Amino acid sequence: xxxxxxxxxxxxxxxxxxxxxxxxxxxxxxxxxxxxxxxxxxxxxxxxxxxxxxxxxxxxxxxxxxxxxxxxxxxxxxxxxxxxxxxxxxxxxxxxxxxxxxxxxxxxxxxxxxxxxxxxxxxxxxxxxxxxxxxxxxxxxxxxxxxxxxxxxxxxxxxxxxxxxxxxxxxxxxxxxxxxxxxxxxxxxxxxxxxxxxxxxxxxxxxxxxxxxxxxxxxxxxxxxxxxxxxxxxxxxxxxxxxxxxxxxxxxxxxxxxxxxxxxxxxxxxxxxxxxxxxxxxxxxxxxxxxxxxxxxxxxxxxxxxxxxxxxxxxxxxxxxxxxxxxxxxxxxxxxxxxxxxxxxxxxxxxxxxxxxxxxxxxxxxxxxxxxxxxxxxxxxxxxxxxxxxxxxxxxxxxxxxxxxxxxxxxxxxxxxxxxxxxxxxxxxxxxxxxxxxxxxxxxxxxxxxxxxxxxxxxxxxxxxxxxxxx
Ligand code: F0G
Numbered sequence: 001x002x003x004x005x006x007x008x009x010x011x012x013x014x015x016x017x018x019x020x021x022x023x024x025x026x027x028x029x030x031x032x033x034x035x036x037x038x039x040x041x042x043x044x045x046x047x048x049x050x051x052x053x054x055x056x057x058x059x060x061x062x063x064x065x066x067x068x069x070x071x072x073x074x075x076x077x078x079x080x081x082x083x084x085x086x087x088x089x090x091x092x093x094x095x096x097x098x099x100x101x102x103x104x105x106x107x108x109x110x111x112x113x114x115x116x117x118x119x120x121x122x123x124x125x126x127x128x129x130x131x132x133x134x135x136x137x138x139x140x141x142x143x144x145x146x147x148x149x150x151x152x153x154x155x156x157x158x159x160x161x162x163x164x165x166x167x168x169x170x171x172x173x174x175x176x177x178x179x180x181x182x183x184x185x186x187x188x189x190x191x192x193x194x195x196x197x198x199x200x201x202x203x204x205x206x207x208x209x210x211x212x213x214x215x216x217x218x219x220x221x222x223x224x225x226x227x228x229x230x231x232x233x234x235x236x237x238x239x240x241x242x243x244x245x246x247x248x249x250x251x252x253x254x255x256x257x258x259x260x261x262x263x264x265x266x267x268x269x270x271x272x273x274x275x276x277x278x279x280x281x282x283x284x285x286x287x288x289x290x291x292x293x294x295x296x297x298x299x300x301x302x303x304x305x306x307x308x309x310x311x312x313x314x315x316x317x318x319x320x321x322x323x324x325x326x327x328x329x330x331x332x333x334x335x336x337x338x339x340x341x342x343x344x345x346x347x348x349x350x351x352x353x354x355x356x357x358x359x360x361x362x363x364x365x366x367x368x369x370x371x372x373x374x375x376x377x378x379x380x381x382x383x384x385x386x387x388x389x390x391x392x393x394x395x396x397x398x399x400x401x402x403x404x405x406x407x408x409x410x411x412x413x414x415x416x417x418x419x420x421x422x423x424x425x426x427x428x429x430x431x432x433x434x435x436x437x438x439x440x441x442x443x444x445x446x447x448x449x450x451x452x453x454x455x456x457x458x459x460x461x462x463x464x465x466x467x468x469x470x471x
Contacts, residue, residue: 011083013043013044013045014026014027016039019311021039028145043084043232045083056274059244070092073092073096074097075092075133076090076136085137085144086144091169093136094126095126095132098125098241099124100241102115102118105380106376110395112394112409118409119380119410120241120412122238127157127163128186128416129415132161132164134161135158135234137231139169150162150166150173150224152176152212153176153205154176154187155187156187156191156419162224164194166194176197177215178199179203179207180203182204182340183337184419186420206331209225209343226262226345227346232346239270240270246408253287253397253403254267254287254410254412255393256286257290258290258389259386261297261349264353265346267357268286268352269352285359286357287360287362287393289361290364291339292363292365294334294339296342298362300318301354304321306351335369366385368396369389370423370439371392372389373388373424373427374428374449375391375449383415384415384416384423385420
């Protein structure tokens with residue numbers, strides 16, 4: 001979209017992430033990269049001119065006004081910390097009503113002391129994943145500048161979220177790009193049901209991402225992928241709600257799955273700003289967990305030693321790595337389809353987050369992901385495979401001694417349990433062919449925590465016997 005619109009929010013602007021460039025742009029411009037150097041953009045604020053709360057506890061007052069949509073939203077009740085939009089332009093559908101659930105069962109699995117593990121369940125969002133936090137923010141910006149069509153490439157959750165905001169508000173038409181056969185039925189069904197124009201590209205997420213950038217540029221369609229810096233403003237609020245759930249105490253660790261690296265980048269920015277504003281006195285450490293079959297960040301950060309380096313990033317390292325991937329025809333491949341991504345668009349911003357939060361990156365196998373997912377399910381909320389990477393990663397970090405048993409740890413459960421029933425049913429199945437077809441092909445060999453259905457004849461005596469034998 002070429003046009004630019006002046007907003008009445010003068011204290012917010014867009015700024016290139018690269019310190020040696022630092023170009024700034026009006027909030028009314030629609031950009032997904034710096035026009036000067038091509039780098040990622042941040043939303044920046046002139047905090048001195050803005051009414052920032054003196055303590056985070058001040059946000060509690062919003063609860064008593066939760067009949068007002070902007071106070072009820074788990075994103076917009078923190079509007080003071082993402083003040084880029086005038087209130088009358090905000091599009092909210094009640095996102096962010098999430099819970100921070102303590103789980104001693106999963107804590108034991110990870111190797112933590114009782115009381116030390118919390119699961120931030122983002123599956124409770126209206127479209128069933130954390131994406132709604134970011135979508136309400138990007139959608140609000142799109143509405144502010146008068147967009148009529150909005151697009152994204154997706155592994156399924158971003159598209160479900162965009163489709164939902166379009167369906168509810170009727171302000172825009174959703175155009176979504178998905179890799180054919182690459183998204184779970186739960187997510188595809190949402191896009192179709194909510195009325196999105198759904199383009200199934202013969203390729204994977206990385207292909208779809210490239211195409212949607214070209215198409216949105218050519219047709220002037222508003223792009224809501226997380227290269228859109230407004231998306232990440234909304235996703236900062238996941239961390240505000242984590243702090244709120246801990247009575248504003250900073251935990252020792254935040255552990256999050258890494259795909260396109262939007263969440264981790266947003267979390268880093270959230271803590272950087274809270275620290276600058278004097279609203280917290282320390283930042284937590286960040287654990288970002290890749291699937292082993294889609295491990296670009298792990299390779300570049302842990303193996304190759306790439307660092308933020310005050311913004312002086314070795315730009316060739318990622319390019320060389322991608323060239324290697326192409327040469328060897330290596331595509332991302334994991335049962336955690338949400339994070340089946342080899343070219344994470346927020347890589348550079350994520351390096352900054354790792355720097356701010358003294359972060360570490362780990363890779364976990366599909367076997368580890370599914371076992372962790374079964375444990376999350378067995379102890380309560382359940383989640384989709386990608387989300388369980390956080391728990392599998394925390395277990396790994398605990399086994400290594402990087403996370404101590406006494407550390408207070410928050411794992412982000414990014415998506416709802418019902419998003420991908422195929423993987424769940426295959427894990428618990430008694431049908432070996434089904435297991436091999438869905439999971440065996442991905443190197444999963446066991447289902448240690450399977451809860452198998454009991455087949456029984458339609459006969460009262462046999463049903464009674466089956467119950468007595470199994471309970
Ligand atoms: N977990 C879930 C459930 C996701 O859907 C995604 C990303 C991630 C984790 C990774 O988050 O990209 O911020 O590192 N899904 C995107 C999508 C790519 O299209 O729905 P990230």
